[in-house]
Amino acid sequence: MRIAASLLCLALAGLVHAAPVSLIPLPAQLQQAKGSFKVDSSTSIVVPANDPAAHASAQYLADLVARTRGLHLGVKEGTTGQAIVFQRNPKLARAECYTLDVSPTGIRIEARDDAGLFHGAVTLYQLLTPNARQGEEQVPALHISDWPRFAWRGVMLDSARHFQTADEVKLLLDQMAQHKLNVLHWHLTDDQGWRIEIKRHPELTSIGAWRTPPDAGLDGEPQRYGGFYTQEQIRDVVAYAAARHITVMPEIDMPGHAQAAVAAYPELGVTGKRPPVSADWGVNPYLYNVDDASFQFIDDVLDEVMALFPSHYIHVGGDEAIKDQWKASPAIQAKIRALHLKDEDALQGWFIGRVGSYLSAHGRRLIGWDEILDGGVPADATVMSWRGTDGAIKAARLGHDVVMSPAPDLYLDSLQSLLPDETAGRDPARSLEDVYRFNPVPSLLTATQAAHVLGAQANAWTEHMPSMRHVEHAAFPRLDALSEVVWSPAATHDWKGFLARLPAQFQRYAAQQVDYADSAFAPVIQIDADVALKSDKALVTLSNQAGYGAIHYTTDGSSPDSHAPLYSKPFALAWPATIRASVYADDGSMLAGMRTRVIDREHLLSRAGVELANCAGSDFRLRVQPMPDATSMAPVYAINVFDACQQYPAAPLDGIASIHVEVARLERNYALAHDARLVVSRPHATPHGELVAHLDRCDGPIVATALLPDPAIGARHFGLDAVFSPQQGKHTLCLLFTAPTDGPLYAFDRVSLVPSGSDNSKR
Known part of the structure; x- marks a missing residue:
């Protein structure tokens, strides 16, 4: 049936893309018809009598359309007048399936189950909001038959x-x-905080929910950071989700990522000592003990968690549990011998198995990250694959159900672009197109093994997302792409067609004040600095990541609207000048806001820190904020926590007398566990280290040096100037900090080459 439906959808693909509708995700089947139906304030939504779920879906539609479109639709029982009708159809066999028919005489949504009716309401909401206008809408006649490709269509919120x-x-x-x-998937406990109220163990929230940030109280850092959800709040959120046919699945991390719990109750840990709630991102060493008291605590927690969350699955983490504390503990080693286990990985397998048995005894099912495979796992456990797709392949071959959630492909904390104004996140970037082209079913699986793939989810890890604005920027519109990946038949996936449907979605976001990212469409203004410096003109090239939309630009200082000159090919521009560019959709709506580039000697001879490149040897790269809990979207700084070295490629050094560097001092709040051995430490000639510039290679001749100030008394943002040894031609500059690795991190805000005769060259 699925194959037949896919073939039919492929046959209808031309009709889908030609239809004047902007639906995301794309329905399984859509066929356009003649005519339309006008929906206005006189239109009613009619639901069956004594059907509270149908009434709830209809009311959801009415409320959403009123809030975003200013169109007020009444909900009533029975059949009267020009109407939108919700109706049950037991002949629709698929779960979550619905049909939606628009004709000149009305609109009808049919479904067998409650979720299908709700999904039909959501699709009709999109049909009623194809643009930013308010009031009535002429809905084109069509037939939709729709159902999901995968049962698991998820988002993880940390x-x-x-x-x-x-x-x-x-x-x-x-x-x-x-x-x-x-x-x-609600990630509620970790080293940095315990966020769920457990009444039998109140110190989990009175102590474990709060951490002391680095440099607390200085430069905008709070004195105390944290918070937790009361059980009443959790019940409210779970009910709110259920009304929208969303299951909330909790994650309670174990045996690792347990530092906040051990901070609250030290006896839960291996050493018996009380650590602080961690202010460090990364992998911390604290694990749960494996004695009876610790398991009684875990059972207590799970009892209250299961009472709050009716989800079939309970996520137990299982990831990044480094075993150093277990290895060093005589009691743990005795336990391994008593259980006749091979090693600490097998002990984790036994630990997870015990928790899985407890969940099974209560009618629930265990799910964990793919590390749970390393030491053996209960036969009925489901595996969430995050270390690429290998975990999913291994699990499916062993007969386990799997959820695809690989890094970096579906990690929303990955940057969306390398634009200078992109906010904090991890490199490498994962673009909108990368997410859209993700295939949840690895090609190495047989058909039988592929049947174990329940679906996919994107993960919003929040180390570098301190505010909800950050989360929204990271999630949207990449969740639009994911929704089509996990809902729509693979045969209908079409990148260009998806892009054509996004302008309407952006306007829906705007109506709901969702702070989505325009990174895929943002204009990139490229200049060949070397050519410009040798003449009085610059060659300007405009583009964007998606290769979609009309780029309009100005050079007269005005803001470009859709009537400004349309970019078609590279052009020469006399400098100094300022270029401003924006991107518009075919309907005239804005796809990406204005970006500006100044072309003058100062900017041609400088690079923003985020535009520099990592030195050879380590590809780890982050964009981070000035302080770990800063809620502003900018500024951000590019760092490599393993090697404080960046490169300025093809630097034009003719006539350069000095270098001016704007530097940011950052917290080194990263727990690297065994990877700490990879941190590069360089000798420093002064107590606080230096900025050193090497020519061509990182072991090449030193051409400039500047001393770093005392971090105890210095500002967090400061400038450094150094006289430059005279050079000719273009060279790579290797710029590195020799600061002690037990102190702060330093990042480049901007690096400027200063010609002879300028004010800076005299410093």
Whole structure:
């Protein structure tokens, strides 16, 4: 049946893309008809009598359309007048399936189950909001028959590293519902905070929910960071999600990522000592003990968690549990011998197996990250693959159900672009197109093994997303792409068609004040600095990541609208000059806001720190904020926590007398575990280290040196100037900090080459 439906959808693909509708995700089947139906304030939504679920879906539609379109539709029982009709159809066999028919006489949504009716309401909402206009809408006649490709269509929200209010979680749930996503994986405990109230163990929240940030109280860092959800708040969020046909699945991390719990109750840990709640991102060493008291605590927690969350699955983490504390503990080693286990990995397998048995005894099912495979795993456990796709392949071959959630492909904390104004996140970037082209079913699986793939989810890890604004920027519109990957038949996936449907979606975001990212469409203004410096003109090239939309630009200082000159090919421009560019859709709506580039000697001879490149040897790269809990979107700085070295490629050094570097001093709040051995330490001639510039190679001749100030008394942002040894031609500059690796990190804000005769060259 699925193959037949896919073939039919492929046959209808031309009709789908030609239809004047902007639906995301694309329905399984869509066929355009003649005519239309006008929906205005006189139109009613009619639901069956004594059907509260149908009434709820109809009311959701009415409320959403009223809020975003200013169109007020009444909901009533029976059949009267020009109407939108919700109706049950037991002949629709698929779960979550619905049909939607628009004719000149009315609109009808039919479904067998409650979720299908709700999904039909969401699709009709999109049909009623094809643009930013208010009031009535002429809906084109069509027939839709729709159902999901995968049962698991998820988003993971990390509330442990940075905390969101319950109302902010509801904002994410609203958008998930409008994208037909149906699982919120709620990450509630980690080293940096315990976010769920457990009444039998109150210190989990009175102590474990709060951390002391680095340099607390200085430069905008709070004195105390944290928060938690009361059980009443959690019940409210779970009910709010259920009303939108979303399951909320909790994650309670074990045996690792346990530092916040051990901070609250030291006896849960291996050493018995009380650590602080961690202010460091990364992999911390604290694990749960494996004695009876620790398991009684875990059972207590799970009892209250299961009472709050009706989800079939309970996520137990299982990732990044480095075993150093277990290896060093005589009691743990005795336990391994008593259980006749091979090693610490096998002990983790036994640990997870015990928890899995407890969950099974209570009618629940264990799910964990793919490390749970390393030491053996219960036969009925489901595996969430994050270390690429290998874990999913291994698990499916062993007969386990799997959820695809690989890094970096579906990690929303990955940058969306390398634009200078992109906000904090991990490199490498994962673009909108990268997410859209993700295939949840690895090609190495047989058909039988592929049947174990339940679906996919994107993960919003929040180390570098301190606010909900950051989360929205990271999630949207990449969740639009994911929604189509997990809902729509693979045969209908079409990147260009998807792009054509996004302008309407952006206008829906604007109406709901969702702070989406325009990174895929943002204009990139490229200049060949070397050519410009040798003449009085610059060759300007405009483009964007998606290769979609009309780029309009100005050179007279004005803001470009859709009537400004349209870019078609590279052009020469006399400098100094300022170029401004924006990107518009065919309907005249803005796809990407204005970007500006100044062309003058100062800018041609400088690079922003985020435009520099890592030195050879390590590809780890982050964009981070000035302080770990800063909630502003900018500035951000590019760092490599393993090697404080960056390169300025093809630097034009003719006539350069000095170098001026704007530097940011950052917190070194990174727990690297065994990877700490990879951190490069360089000798320093002065107590606090130096900025050193090497020519061509990082072991090449030194051409400039500047001393770093005392971090105890110096500003967090400061300038350094150094006289430059005279050079000719273009060279790579290797710029590195020799600061002690037990102190702060330093990042480049901007690097400027200063010609002879300028003010800076005299410093």
